[in-house]
């Protein structure tokens with residue numbers, strides 16, 4: 081039996097309140113490993129969590145992805161984003177993200193996947209790209225993929241380069257948990273707001289499951305909650 085719930089919200093603030101309440105319940109039932117995402121979608125959620133009195137001191141956090149070539153001190157790295165938005169405000173037992181400046185990329189992927197295997201994720205937060213990507217699993221990525229180096233598509237580079245100053249070059253590659261890694265999470269909470277995400281949500285709610293729309297893999301997952309304002 082699978083569980084697929086859609087919660088329609090009027091605002092991202094409302095989504096944040098719902099998530100804080102869900103996390104409170106999950107913490108009571110022993111939440112120990114949380115999968116986290118970056119992106120503008122997550123900012124109000126992390127603000128809500130930061131302002132709450134939720135206690136994550138016994139929770140290990142894993143992030144989905146990181147740009148290759150960016151150190152955690154680079155303000156465009158996802159490590160920097162997480163420290164600024166959440167980890168500097170809430171204490172976690174451990175936090176993990178791929179090392180953007182690791183010397184050996186293959187080893188870094190293997191290291192990360194092994195860590196995930198040791199701490200199976202209870203709840204994975206996901207946003208979605210306009211082209212249906214989840215984490216940095218771009219269209220065409222195998223549903224069986226584990227943590228790997230992804231080449232970003234032109235559309236993702238165009239969307240995400242808005243965060244980089246003109247003189248900086250946005251990386252064209254990133255470490256990402258694979259679709260297979262993400263699907264191992266016990267529960268998934270997907271967040272999508274705004275018209276730009278409509279095509280991806282239509283694909284998710286349509287009939288097809290296709291690697292051309294990575295988000296459609298979630299139809300095979302046993303426990304998904306979609307929180308959205310797209311009707």
Ligand SMILES: N[C@@H]1[C@@H](O)[C@H](O)[C@@H](COP(=O)(O)O)O[C@@H]1O
Pocket residue numbers: 117118119120121122144145206207208209214215216236240
């Ligand atoms: N790798 C991240 C994804 O994990 C995220 O879901 C997506 C959407 O970002 P936003 O929330 O800013 O729309 O952007 C990036 O590409």
